[in-house]
Amino acid sequence: MPEIDTISGPPAKIRLADVGIVFRPRDREPVVAVRDFTFDVPEGSIVTIVGPSGCGKSTILNIVSGLMPPSRCKVEVDGRPVTGIRHDVGYMFARDGMMPWRTAIENVAFGLEVRGIANRYEIAREWLRKVGLDRFEGHYRHELSQGMRQRVAVARTFAIEPNILLMDEPFGALDSQTRLLLQELFLDVWERNKRTVLFVTHDLHEAIFLSDVVIVSTNRPGRVKSMVPIALPRPRLPPAELAVVPEFRDIYARIWGDLKDEVRKFV
Amino acid sequence: MAASDTDALLIEAGAGVGVGSEPDRRRVIFARLAVLLVFLGLWQLVVAIGLVDAFWISTPALIVQELWHLLENGALVSDVAVTIYEALVAFVVSSALGIICGLLLARSPFWDDVLAPFVLALNSLPRVALAPLIILWFGIGVMAKVVTAFTLVFFILLVNTLGGAKNVDNDIITIARLMGASERDILWKVTFPSALPWIFTGLNLGLTYSLLGVIVAEILASNHGLGYLIAASAASFNTAGVFAGLITLAVVAWLFSLIMRKVEARLLRWKPSLTSA
Numbered sequence: 001m002p003e004i005d006t007i008s009g010p011p012a013k014i015r016l017a018d019v020g021i022v023f024r025p026r027d028r029e030p031v032v033a034v035r036d037f038t039f040d041v042p043e044g045s046i047v048t049i050v051g052p053s054g055c056g057k058s059t060i061l062n063i064v065s066g067l068m069p070p071s072r073c074k075v076e077v078d079g080r081p082v083t084g085i086r087h088d089v090g091y092m093f094a095r096d097g098m099m100p101w102r103t104a105i106e107n108v109a110f111g112l113e114v115r116g117i118a119n120r121y122e123i124a125r126e127w128l129r130k131v132g133l134d135r136f137e138g139h140y141r142h143e144l145s146q147g148m149r150q151r152v153a154v155a156r157t158f159a160i161e162p163n164i165l166l167m168d169e170p171f172g173a174l175d176s177q178t179r180l181l182l183q184e185l186f187l188d189v190w191e192r193n194k195r196t197v198l199f200v201t202h203d204l205h206e207a208i209f210l211s212d213v214v215i216v217s218t219n220r221p222g223r224v225k226s227m228v229p230i231a232l233p234r235p236r237l238p239p240a241e242l243a244v245v246p247e248f249r250d251i252y253a254r255i256w257g258d259l260k261d262e263v264r265k266f267v
Numbered sequence: 268m269a270a271s272d273t274d275a276l277l278i279e280a281g282a283g284v285g286v287g288s289e290p291d292r293r294r295v296i297f298a299r300l301a302v303l304l305v306f307l308g309l310w311q312l313v314v315a316i317g318l319v320d321a322f323w324i325s326t327p328a329l330i331v332q333e334l335w336h337l338l339e340n341g342a343l344v345s346d347v348a349v350t351i352y353e354a355l356v357a358f359v360v361s362s363a364l365g366i367i368c369g370l371l372l373a374r375s376p377f378w379d380d381v382l383a384p385f386v387l388a389l390n391s392l393p394r395v396a397l398a399p400l401i402i403l404w405f406g407i408g409v410m411a412k413v414v415t416a417f418t419l420v421f422f423i424l425l426v427n428t429l430g431g432a433k434n435v436d437n438d439i440i441t442i443a444r445l446m447g448a449s450e451r452d453i454l455w456k457v458t459f460p461s462a463l464p465w466i467f468t469g470l471n472l473g474l475t476y477s478l479l480g481v482i483v484a485e486i487l488a489s490n491h492g493l494g495y496l497i498a499a500s501a502a503s504f505n506t507a508g509v510f511a512g513l514i515t516l517a518v519v520a521w522l523f524s525l526i527m528r529k530v531e532a533r534l535l536r537w538k539p540s541l542t543s544a
Contacts, residue, residue, distance in 0.1 A: 065445060087447035097438040101460040101537045111446035114456070142539040160446055 012040035013196040014064055014164060017074040021059050033059055035221040041164075041198050046190070048199040048207040050255065051217030051225075052263045057200040060222075061166045064198060065089050077164060090162030090195070092170035096149035098141045104128060104152050105137035111160035127155035130189055147178035151185065158189055165197040171206065180239045183209060191235055204259070208232075208251055209239045216258040219265045226258045325506040330514065333507040342496070347515060349491040350481060353409055354523075357416030358477040362470060365424025370454060370462075372425070373432030390426060394418040395483045407488045416480030420473040424466070431465025432458050464538060467531045474523050482516065493519070 021034040034056035041047040049057050062068040063075055066085040075082045098107050105124045112120035128137050131151040141149060150171065157165065170186075171179045183206055190197065201207050207214045208230055216225045230251060232242070242248050307327045313319050314326045321329065337343035372379045398415045405411035435458050443457050485494025493516050500508025 067441065067445070085444055087445065089445055091442060091445045093438055093442075095438050097436075097442045099439055099457070099460070101463065103537075110443065110448075110456070114443070114446060114448040114452045140537040142537075156442075156446075 011043055012076075013043040013078065014041040014198060015074075015076040015079075016040075016060070016064075017076075019060070019063065019070050019075060021056055021063070021068075021070055032221040035223055037217075037222060037224060039215055039224055039227065041196055042212075043196055044194040045212040046197040046199060046210050047213045047215065048201060048211040049215045049217055050201060050204060050207050050259060051222055052219050052259075052265075053202070054220050055217045055222035055262075056220065057217060057222070058168050061091075061168050061198065061200055064164070065091060065166055086163075088163035090157035090160060090165045092153055092157050092165075092167045094169045094172035096141075096146075096153045098144075098149050098152055100141040103138050103140055104133060104144065104148075107141075107152055108155045108159050111156065115160070124155070124159055127159045128152075130158075131155045131185060147174055147182060150174060150178075150182055154182070154186060154189065158193075158195075161193075162195060165195050167197060167199040167201075169201050169203075172202070179203075179206070184238050186210070187236060204252060204255055205239060205243060208248060208255070209236060209242055214251075214255055216255060217262070219262045225262065226255075228255055228258075321506075322504070323506065325510050329507040330510045333505075333511040334514070337496075337508075337511060343511075343515065346491060346493050346496045346512075347519065349409075350478075350485065350493040350516075351519060353412040353481045353485075353492065354416065354474075354478045356409070357413040357481060358420060358474055360413065361417045361420035361477065362424050362473055365421045365469070365473075366428045366466060368421075369425045369428025369466075370432055370458065372429050373458065373462075374454070379429070386422065386425065390422045395480070398480075398484050398487050402484065402488045407490065411488070412481045412484040412492070415484040416477045419476040419480045423473045423476060424469045427465045427469030427472075428462055431462025434465070435461040464535055467535060471524065471527055471531070474527055475520065478516075478520055478523065 017038050019034060019037040020032070023031045023033055025031070033054075037056075037060065039047070049060065051057055059068065063070045064077065064082065064086075066082045077086065098104075099110070102110065105121060105128060108124035108127055109120040112123055117123070125134070125137060128134050131154050133148060133151055133155070136144060136148060139148075144152065150173075153170070171182045174182060187210060197210075199207070199210060211230050214228045214230060216228065217223065218225045228251065232245075232247060232251075236242060237245065310324070311326050311328060314321045314324065325333075334343070372382065395415070397418055398411075401414050401418075402411045405414055439461070440453060440457055443453055448456065481492070482494040482497075485492040486498045489495040489498075493512050497509050497512035497516075500506075500512060
């Protein structure tokens with residue numbers, strides 16, 4: 001069993017206890033995607049899961065959001081079990097998910113609109129400003145670059161003031177330079193309100209740069225292999241500068257050491 | 268170097284003949300008029316030199332005379348008004364019902380599956396064959412025309428809306444749902460706008476077919492409308508009257524599609540292909 005109380009401090013915002021997920025495809029053997037997955041995400045912190053492809057990382061996010069019921073387990077947010085689709089989560093994918101028929105500001109305002117918030121455009125405009133897109137509020141999806149679309153997604157995600165944030169490789173589809181800028185932007189926005197974030201990525205630099213704790217998952221069926229606290233001071237240095245700090249390199253070496261064997265089994 | 272050179276070239280190229288693509292446009296319109304005039308001239312000529320009798324194909328001059336005559340006695344205006352009225356009523360009712368049924372079927376995979384073969388069968392049937400039966404049921408008034416057009420237009424909109432509604436990006440639905448959108452929000456704020464380009468393809472076709480259905484019913488049994496004008500003129504060997512009706516019909520159809528394209532360009536301005544065009 002992995003040690004859970006390596007994390008001390010604030011109470012658990014999200015708690016997973018012995019979560020197991022089994023896929024039962026028709027006409028085929030059931031696949032155990034995740035087994036005995038146990039961890040906490042403390043209030044106001046960023047916890048990132050890294051692991052080989054197919055280890056069930058995204059599935060864990062789907063379970064926390066209530067999109068998918070777990071096969072066996074206990075999943076709690078704010079001490080209450082997740083029973084159905086939650087409407088208090090901000091969710092980001094690698095794909096931007098922008099509605100092409102709405103302008104940037106209308107996309108950001110969508111979540112507020114369905115909640116019936118009257119001054120939604122003021123709020124949306126403010127968030128577009130925070131992600132540096134104030135001059136693009138009237139632009140449609142096809143008029144924006146990939147990086148801008150993902151910035152709209154960041155604004156849209158934060159605009160509803162979500163209780164928790166679930167991020168499924170949100171910057172995975174961007175070129176490496178844009179990705180660095182977006183990571184920095186994301187952290188900058190996060191610093192202002194410190195929402196609880198559960199993040200999933202392949203990118204170790206990204207994981208270390210953003211997180212308070214990095215969870216290394218094993219190959220399928222995914223289990224918690226190790227939990228690595230990232231004791232780097234916040235606010236963090238920009239990713240490019242942080243990458244050359246000796247502490248960063250030590251942490252990177254340790255996580256990669258844990259992850260390498262799992263990835264190797266998979267390749 | 269490259270940038271300034273290109274600018275200079277562009278300015279030079281533009282200087283002599285005005286700006287942008289305007290001169291090309293004018294040449295196109297001029298060429299179109301030329302094509303039309305040559306065609307009308309040849310038409311008039313083959314009759315003038317006695318190659319074909321005016322009884323069979325009439326002549327542009329006779330058609331203009333006939334149009335003038337029909338305008339003067341008011342028949343043309345009232346016939347056009349009747350046809351447009353019937354076509355628009357049929358179009359609006361059939362489209363609205365087709366879109367609603369398409370959206371409903373998209374929400375219920377079970378009923379979509381159950382009804383699919385019936386929709387396919389009805390959609391494959393050449394529906395103008397139903398016109399005699401419809402006239403038998405509804406008589407020679409407006410209703411028979413609207414119903415004939417309905418059998419055509421309803422299925423076009425149903426099939427297109429259903430296709431569009433099934434093609435909605437799942438990521439967008441997931442995100443909308445997680446942000447608190449109700450099923451009703453998803454339907455009207457996600458599925459409907461996402462299916463709109465497909466719906467417009469259906470509406471463009473539907474408007475043409477609405478006119479077709481109405482005209483067929485008018486030709487078969489009526490005492491008003493452009494279809495009646497064409498059928499009655501042919502029955503009295505008045506080819507100029509037939510062509511007058513056909514030309515008016517072409518103008519009406521052209522106006523319909525023009526308006527449709529304007530509406531589409533306005534509503535779908537978020538589509539990359541339409542804004543650049």
